[in-house]
Amino acid sequence: MPHIVIIGDRDSGKTTFLALLYAAQVKSGATRADDFRFHVDLASMEEISEVFQQLMSGSFPDSAAKEGISDINFHVGYRRSRLGILSRRRSKAWSPDTSASLHFVLLRNLDAEMSRFRSGSSLANVNLRDVLESDAMVILVDSTRLAVVGEENPHGTMTNYDGAVESLLTALQRSRARGDPKRFHPIFLFSKFDSVNKKALRRAKIEDVPPGVRETNRRAAYARALLETNLPKTIAKITDREVQGVRFAPPSYFFSRVATEAATENQRDRVRLLRGDDGGWELDYSADEYLALLERLRTIATEAGD
Amino acid sequence: MPCALLGDRASGKTTFLGLLYSAQVKYGTGVQDDFRFHAPIGSLNLMSAVYEGMKDGRFPSATLKEEITELGFIFGYLRKVVGKLPYYIRQQNWARPFSTLRFSAYDVSGEDIEEFIETGIASRPLIQQLLKSVVVVVLVDCSKMTTDIDTPAYKKMLRYDSTVAKLLVAFQTYKRQEYDRLKDSGVKADAPRIYPAFVLSKFDTLKDDVLARLGLHRGFPENKRARKDYAEALLRVFVPQTLSQIRGGKIAGVSMDKAAYFLSWVRTEQHEGMEPVGQSKIVRTGFAPEGGGEPDFSYDEYVEFIEHFRDIAHKIPDEVLEAEKFQAQALARAA
Numbered sequence: 228m229p230h231i232v233i234i235g236d237r238d239s240g241k242t243t244f245l246a247l248l249y250a251a252q253v254k255s256g257a258t259r260a261d262d263f264r265f266h267v268d269l270a271s272m273e274e275i276s277e278v279f280q281q282l283m284s285g286s287f288p289d290s291a292a293k294e295g296i297s298d299i300n301f302h303v304g305y306r307r308s309r310l311g312i313l314s315r316r317r318s319k320a321w322s323p324d325t326s327a328s329l330h331f332v333l334l335r336n337l338d339a340e341m342s343r344f345r346s347g348s349s350l351a352n353v354n355l356r357d358v359l360e361s362d363a364m365v366i367l368v369d370s371t372r373l374a375v376v377g378e379e380n381p382h383g384t385m386t387n388y389d390g391a392v393e394s395l396l397t398a399l400q401r402s403r404a405r406g407d408p409k410r411f412h413p414i415f416l417f418s419k420f421d422s423v424n425k426k427a428l429r430r431a432k433i434e435d436v437p438p439g440v441r442e443t444n445r446r447a448a449y450a451r452a453l454l455e456t457n458l459p460k461t462i463a464k465i466t467d468r469e470v471q472g473v474r475f476a477p478p479s480y481f482f483s484r485v486a487t488e489a490a491t492e493n494q495r496d497r498v499r500l501l502r503g504d505d506g507g508w509e510l511d512y513s514a515d516e517y518l519a520l521l522e523r524l525r526t527i528a529t530e531a532g533d
Numbered sequence: 534m535p536c537a538l539l540g541d542r543a544s545g546k547t548t549f550l551g552l553l554y555s556a557q558v559k560y561g562t563g564v565q566d567d568f569r570f571h572a573p574i575g576s577l578n579l580m581s582a583v584y585e586g587m588k589d590g591r592f593p594s595a596t597l598k599e600e601i602t603e604l605g606f607i608f609g610y611l612r613k614v615v616g617k618l619p620y621y622i623r624q625q626n627w628a629r630p631f632s633t634l635r636f637s638a639y640d641v642s643g644e645d646i647e648e649f650i651e652t653g654i655a656s657r658p659l660i661q662q663l664l665k666s667v668v669v670v671v672l673v674d675c676s677k678m679t680t681d682i683d684t685p686a687y688k689k690m691l692r693y694d695s696t697v698a699k700l701l702v703a704f705q706t707y708k709r710q711e712y713d714r715l716k717d718s719g720v721k722a723d724a725p726r727i728y729p730a731f732v733l734s735k736f737d738t739l740k741d742d743v744l745a746r747l748g749l750h751r752g753f754p755e756n757k758r759a760r761k762d763y764a765e766a767l768l769r770v771f772v773p774q775t776l777s778q779i780r781g782g783k784i785a786g787v788s789m790d791k792a793a794y795f796l797s798w799v800r801t802e803q804h805e806g807m808e809p810v811g812q813s814k815i816v817r818t819g820f821a822p823e824g825g826g827e828p829d830f831s832y833d834e835y836v837e838f839i840e841h842f843r844d845i846a847h848k849i850p851d852e853v854l855e856a857e858k859f860q861a862q863a864l865a866r867a868a
Contacts, residue, residue, distance in 0.1 A: 256777030266781035276695035304784040506747035507770030
């Protein structure tokens with residue numbers, strides 16, 4: 228089972244990311260078409276369903292729910308397509324080659340963890356081995372912190388985060404033997420992209436809306452324009468051709484947004500729900516991005532020999 | 534074959550059991566005599582009290598509900614082959630004329646199975662018994678189906694969805710572990726399977742605006758496929774985690790694909806233009822040759838429910854016997 232480490236700055240939306248990934252699976256796993264199924268490990272169910280409940284009640288995950296999540300296991304399966312005359316035997320068509328198990332490890336307080344690590348201690352909250360032997364890393368980029376020239380960002384900057392991610396990648400690189408055939412997959416997820424400061428996009432000379440999930444090259448160029456200014460050390464590390472040890476696969480990029488109702492005097496930001504096609508309430512978020520990410524993770528799992 | 538009933542607080546568990554008992558009494562005394570049932574004395578006393586109350590037009594009282602921790606029936610279905618044998622042979626015990634299904638209702642909540650969730654070990658006998666169930670009946674309370682997001686009913690349904698999804702994953706995990714244990718011990722067993730049955734309880738309270746929003750009509754279809762579509766349209770909106778984890782069983786190696794759907798309603802007295810004060814009264818049928826003075830409820834659905842388990846009861850025992858045999862061996866080894 229591939230290990231996927233999730234890292235992000237404080238309040239960058241790590242738990243919300245996992246909750247939305249779960250929400251995408253719940254929705255896809257209950258459609259009439261029944262072409263996607265997933266299973267959650269019992270040990271993960273309590274925490275992930277709690278944050279899902281909170282989102283569906285209009286609230287972002289609270290601190291107790293955040294603290295509760297350290298790792299989550301999902302098992303996903305896609306129905307084999309084009310069965311033709313065998314379509315009556317649909318329920319048996321869940322083939323192993325279209326299934327994958329994914330183990331997510333959440334690394335909190337990256338800055339503090341890396342300071343500890345540099346001073347010789349192990350990572351406090353997660354299994355160090357899981358991190359160092361991981362197959363992929365979801366690097367959350369809090370879009371509200373993207374730099375704008377001449378303005379102080381009230382949400383803070385990314386300089387420290389950039390340094391911490393670079394350190395983690397270096398540690399990961401050093402932990403692996405030279406010539407290790409296993410590739411490492413960096414995945415950048417721009418969280419809260421609906422709240423990005425448009426000036427940050429202007430500065431990077433890119434449009435307001437990122438290219439669609441299938442436009443891989445254009446999307447990569449769009450994301451790189453933002454990362455080169457905001458996470459320069461990280462992106463340099465990943466694209467460095469002279470790397471020893473681990474081989475980095477070309478990064479993939481996703482953009483997360485979840486519609487909210489602005490905070491009022493008495494109330495924090497609330498998650499906005501909208502009426503779905505089936506008549507019920509659903510989250511107003513970038514579901515297509517999450518489904519594409521899930522598909523990407525399945526490919527990684529297949530490559531990792533799940 | 535063990536069977537478990539899951540339901541939220543006040544979702545109509547006791548009423549469901551009372552109506553099931555009522556249906557069993559009526560169906561089990563039919564001319565055909567291919568269904569029989571038995572209940573242990575404790576369960577019988579309790580169910581009789583519920584049944585008597587319903588015949589008086591009353592819903593089960595809170596005191597009665599509290600007495601239920603485990604309640605069981607044994608359903609017996611006449612085996613097809615045995616049914617063709619001469620009567621005197623059919624009556625012999627060695628002919629094992631009936632396939633049986635042990636239907637048990639446990640009053641447990643999500644917290645009760647926390648130990649299993651946290652440690653992977655079910656030490657309490659009641660929880661072990663619950664997790665061994667091959668049939669899982671999930672009650673979904675239609676009175677809590679609302680599209681009004683700021684109501685307690687909406688939040689209760691969200692919570693219930695999480696609880697049931699968790700319980701179903703617990704069932705799948707337990708079954709998978711048992712299967713792996715059997716395999717490791719060299720016992721050949723079929724891939725584990727759980728038969729889920731959803732009962733849409735208090736269906737008469739489902740609001741018209743909810744149905745309209747979901748594009749559904751009030752009548753529950755008769756055709757099996759259409760029933761599934763209809764029920765899943767409701768589950769998809771109100772208990773999506775549960776539905777997705779039922780389907781996800783296949784990914785976990787425990788198929789729960791043979792789900793069946795039933796509805797339950799009991800007619801209550803309505804006074805035009807007036808809100809009922811306190812608990813509403815059950816409407817009873819008039820006296821007729823085939824019986825009367827019974828609660829007016831979805832009897833046909835309950836018969837469908839009983840009949841649904843006929844095939845399962847015929848099919849399952851071998852798997853269960855294998856598991857029980859293995860457990861007996863394991864116990865003997867431990868001793």
